[in-house]
Amino acid sequence: MTHAAAEQPEQIAARAESLTKTYGSGDTVVHALRGVSIDFRGGEFTAIMGPSGSGKSTLMHCLAGLDTASGGRVRIGSVELAGLSDKEMTKLRRDRIGFVFQAFNLVPTLIAEENITLPQGIAGREVDREWFDTVVGRLGITDRLSHRPSELSGGQQQRVACARALVGRPDIIFGDEPTGNLDSRSSGEVLDILRAATDEFNQTVVIVTHDPRAAAYADRVVFLADGQLVRELQRPSADDVFEVMRHLDDVAPGGDSTTEKQ
Numbered sequence: 001m002t003h004a005a006a007e008q009p010e011q012i013a014a015r016a017e018s019l020t021k022t023y024g025s026g027d028t029v030v031h032a033l034r035g036v037s038i039d040f041r042g043g044e045f046t047a048i049m050g051p052s053g054s055g056k057s058t059l060m061h062c063l064a065g066l067d068t069a070s071g072g073r074v075r076i077g078s079v080e081l082a083g084l085s086d087k088e089m090t091k092l093r094r095d096r097i098g099f100v101f102q103a104f105n106l107v108p109t110l111i112a113e114e115n116i117t118l119p120q121g122i123a124g125r126e127v128d129r130e131w132f133d134t135v136v137g138r139l140g141i142t143d144r145l146s147h148r149p150s151e152l153s154g155g156q157q158q159r160v161a162c163a164r165a166l167v168g169r170p171d172i173i174f175g176d177e178p179t180g181n182l183d184s185r186s187s188g189e190v191l192d193i194l195r196a197a198t199d200e201f202n203q204t205v206v207i208v209t210h211d212p213r214a215a216a217y218a219d220r221v222v223f224l225a226d227g228q229l230v231r232e233l234q235r236p237s238a239d240d241v242f243e244v245m246r247h248l249d250d251v252a253p254g255g256d257s258t259t260e261k262q
């Protein structure tokens, strides 16, 4: 089929189509997503930005199969999430997706190394020791591997969570504020390794961030306002991102954000 070939579906790591998400009903209804359509190409690093409450986390959770959309469709690779059973969804998340989410806490009784390799163990896969050493070395946690999470700083725990997401080399990595707890040096280490995941291993990275400097590591920055995609920048500088954010803050919340559409 020439049409399918032209679309090159294997190049799309994740896709949202007309995604809507509504919380509550009646007077308390919240339209967190109002019809979001977006593709994430394989090997691309995307940052999602937007004012507080604009729907960033909701979009990421729906894309990662952690939350169910109210309407529209989500695809990871060529797999449509709506058609999956709970078991299939768990397998897809385990095999294809890495998470660096603040809510995804480390297991308190396991040392850092065990936390990092846990998903591989559950999946019954061998850990690539060379890649493991590279990841923990680049993240600066080699000397913290035998410590439990309670013996690590918040930033170190965050880097352990990042290592856990990277070690299995998933097709796509979702990060919700992956540098949220980190000082600028540690942030740089996390962002460098996410950048390397795309540049060196053709993995796809999607992060939510409030930090224009973090967004400047991405190939593409997309902006949400009031549940809609309103802007997109390719390879922007931190200053470019900051300028757009400032303008979005002016029109949000609930303003006529669609006028921002390009």
Ligand SMILES: Nc1ncnc2c1ncn2[C@@H]1O[C@H](COP(=O)(O)OP(=O)(O)OP(=O)(O)O)[C@@H](O)[C@H]1O
Binding pocket: 023, 024, 030, 031, 032, 050, 051, 052, 053, 054, 055, 056, 057, 058, 059
């Ligand atoms: N479980 C929920 N129940 C009701 N409303 C919710 C729920 N989760 C999110 N919302 C609402 O949906 C909207 C989008 O929330 P979301 O967390 O996606 O925004 P965000 O852009 O990630 O915000 P922030 O930058 O503050 O983390 C907000 O108005 C929020 O209050």
